[in-house]
Amino acid sequence: MSALAWIAVGSLAAWGWLLLGQGFFWRTDQRLPRRESPAQWPDVAIVVPARDEAEVLPVSLPSLLAQDYPGRAEIVLVDDGSSDGTGELARALAERHGGLPLRVVSPGEPEPGWTGKLWALKHGIALARAREPEYLLLTDADIAHQPDSLCELVAAARTNGLDLVSQMARLRVASGWERLVVPAFVYFFSQLYPFRWVNKPGARTAAAAGGCVLLRTEAAERAGVPESIRQAVIDDVSLARAVQRTGGRIWLGLAAGSETGAPPDGVRGRVDSVRPYPRLADLWRMVSRSAYAQLLHSPLLLAGTVVGLALVYLAPPVALCAGVFTHDAAAAWAGGLAWVVMAGTYLPMLRYYRQPPLLAPLLPFTALLYLLMTVDSAVQHYRGRGAAWKGRTYARPEAAPDR
Template identity: 85%
Template sequence: MSAVAWIALGSLTAWGWLLLGQGFFWVTDQRLPHREDLAVWPDVAVVVPARDEAGSLPASLPSLLAQDYPGRAEIVLVDDGSTDGTGEVALALAERYGGLPLRVVSPGEPEPGWTGKLWALRHGIALAREHEPEYLLLTDADIAHAPDSLRELVASARTGGLDLVSQMARLRIATGWERLVVPAFVYFFSQLYPFRWVNRPGARTAAAAGGCVLLRTEAAVRAGVPGTIRHAVIDDVSLARAVQRSGGRIWLGLAEKVDSVRPYPRLADLWRMVSRSAYAQLLHSPLLLTGTVVGLTLVYLVPPVALCAGILGHDPAAGWAGGLAWAVMAATYLPMLRYYRQTPLLAVLLPFTALLYLLMTVDSAVQHYRGRGAAWKGRTYARPSATPES
């Protein structure tokens, strides 16, 4: 066989392993686990970190204020140094819509060693704990919840004895670039952190989706969060790891009643979303970056190239191996496209989408070595010199 055929066969072998040996990451059936109505509903505090979110709050905050929750619940919105009147907008919405009580706090600029979101969560959680809630719902300012979202989260946590229940919010899809990139974002995340592996009792894989995390207060205290992960750029995964390592049970799945309202209309917007933390995900390691580039190339880019080379170069082995690998790749992407209600034809374009993600990851590393680190809303986070994670 030719060298191209051998490489294509390696890609096909990798896809065989991904299909059957990576926790069936491509199946989208991990939804909120079995839950029962409770005789007594525990107190809950909803903590919302918000930085320059005046544009998102009108589409998200009313959904929290309107939660149909049988127990006591309140909302603590942490205005994290906003310059667009975020706190004032939140108070005006609370006055207009009523519903759950809302408190707004402004903690000031983060201390050295803290990322902005975790600094905001620190103050929000401290304020919320004054009323000793049993659970904390940590949710982003661009996340909208169905009226019974909080009720179902708490019921699932209580019924399953879970310390952390997290749902991957359904991201907004309205433009062509969002259709191309957004479903793949969740697909790649689930490939890296297979939800089935996360949800197994005693699992070593830990992950969460930061937009919607229900956390038992006792588990947060036991894990020392957010203080123990104060440096984390990828705060949701670090939070899940901290809770799991302290003996807590965690669960992660796809949401049906939790949606992101944040738009990413242009490729540049999506590029910034991915590249700001991609290299941090690789622990700022050139070796891991190299392995990622090689892996993405072998798994996602080789199949179409091998198929074309096989057809044009009269190399049947390369063509069959590349074509079959591409077919398996597309088939694993179809469930995610169905979840996002998108055309199955996008599955054929997954190699191109993967190429975009590869370039975003490389750009993330380039920005890091230029001293820009992970940047978000005017703040830049360089690599910490020493962290508990390392």
């Protein structure tokens, strides 16, 4: 066989392993586990780090204020040095909508060695702990919750004895670039951290989705968070690892929703991100700011990632097209089969986001974009720009403290 055919066969073999041996990452059936209402609902503090979030707060904050929770709950919004009036807007929204009590605090600029979000969480959690809540709901300022979201999370944690319950919020998919890139973002994340592996008792794989994390306060204290992960840029994965490392049970899954029909506004426990990423540049910044941190700032891991992405995602269509053009039947057949398997594994995620199946064959192009974003992340790191986000730059961030 030709060299191209051998590459195509290698890609097909890789997809056979990914299909069956990577925790069935491509399935989208990991939703909140069995839930029973507790006899007495525990106290909960909702901590929201917010920096320049005036654009999305009018949609997200009222959904938290309106939580229909039978126990005692309060919201602590940490205004992390905003310049757009985030704190004032939050107070005005609370006065207008009522609901759960809201406190707004401003901790000032982060101390050296802290990322901005974790600095905000440190102060929000410290303030919340004064009232000794059993659980902390850590949720981003761009996340909107159905009125029963908090009940569903607490019931899942209590029923299954979980110390951390995290839902991957349904990200916004409206613009053309969002349709192309966003479902793939969740697809690639679940490929790196298969949800089944995360949720298996005694598993070594740990991950969380930072937009929605219900955390038992005792587990947070035992893990020493957020102090123990204060430099982490990929703070959600680092948080899950810290909790798991200290004996906590964790769970991660997709937010509730319907894969068909109209948007499921009434679906129980639904959690949505309302932040828009209308342009490719917006999505590019979202991915590239932390991609190289995920690779531990290792040139060797970067090179391996580039080669791996090229072999797994780019080789199949190249082999098929080149094989047809050069009459290399082996290359064409192996490349075509690998492309079919790849597209087939992407279909469940497209269904989850209610996107047309015709986007599945475009996954190689999307993977090429992610490859370029990852390389750009490394370039920015070596230029001293590191992980830049909302006016702050972290030149040498850490992906996780326990690597």
